[in-house]
Amino acid sequence: MTALTGIVLVTGTDTGVGKTITTAAIAAAASSEGVRTAVVKPAQTGVDPSYGEVSDMDIVARLAAPATTRTLAEYPDPLAPTAAARVAGLPPLDMFAVLDEIKSTAAEHDLTLVEGAGGLLVPMGLHPGGAQWTLADLAVALCAPAVVVARAGLGTLNHTALTLEAMARRGITGRVVLGAWPDRPELVHFTNLADLPEELDGLLPDGAGAMEPGVFRRSAPGWLTPALYGACDDPRTLAEPDED
Incomplete structure (x- = not known):
């Protein structure tokens, strides 16, 4: 399986699903392979x-470097973001x-991860004419795939x-990562795992963001498939209960 290169967006099914830690894990795994x-x-x-x-990028820098x-x-x-700009009286993102x-940054790197805010259709900013734009619009404009953190x-x-x-209606290729697998999963977690799309590309343990950075960087490849620079062919096996 060929790992993603170029520009890759990271979005979520909602806010608080683990986008930042997932972004850090992909960045750590890629960096460990010598990918700029x-x-x-x-x-x-x-x-x-x-x-x-601390900001999301402070967290990514600390964990993944x-x-x-x-x-x-x-x-x-x-x-x-659009509402936050309006309330603060600050210019919205164009x-x-x-x-x-993003393109300027990508020109100097092998992989550029773009972390969104909330979910795919959250308003990110305004066009000059006043229409709102979303991360989905950004993905279409960049012809970029997206990792969906669930x-x-x-x-x-x-x-x-x-x-x-x-995403499919817009022609955006998607991959799915579970952002936080609980230490003590219940029946609903296992049934969801079985019913999620077959192409699951990652499963992060709950609390991964609290790891010491060196431990995080060494562990990250084990949570992700080769498509995301990991070493795990089937993330579902990471959720198997211990026999003892």
């Missing part, structure tokens, strides 16, 4: 450094400016299917 990797966050919302909060991390715009309120920044628990089958259907 960049991670770009078009919009960071809801982070206040005065309270000791890719060659480059970039945040293009920051908004203080924990809202969708998609064409974002495209230029929950393991109840509701994930519907949310994942809806996201993949929306």
Whole structure:
């Protein structure tokens, strides 16, 4: 299986599903293979450094240490980027400016991961005419595939299917990663795992983001398939209960 190169978007079925840690895991696995990797966050919302909060790109840099991390715009309120810009009285993201920044970064790297905000259709910014644009629009404009980070628990089958259907209607190739597999999975987690799309490309353990960076980087390839620079042919085997 050939690993993804060029520009790859990372989205989710919802907010809080593990996009940042998944992005860090892919970046760590790729970097361990000598792939010059960049991670770009078009919009960071809801982070206040005065309270000791750290940005998503701070987390990625600490855990994965890719060659480059970039945040293009920051908004203080924990809202969708378009709304956060409006509430803060700040300029919304212009998609064409974002495209230029991503392409410029990608020209200097083998792999450029673009982490979205929330889900695929969350409003990211405004066109000059006032129309909103989403991460799906960005993927279409870039002709880029997307990694969909999903929950393991109840509701994930519907949310994942809806996201993949929306992507397929736009011609966006999708891959699925479970962002946080619980330490003590229940029946719903195992049935969801069986019913998720056959092409599952990763399964991260819950709490992976709290690992010491060196441990995280060594572990990341074991959570992902070769398509995402990992060494695991079937992530579902990672969820098998211990015999003892």
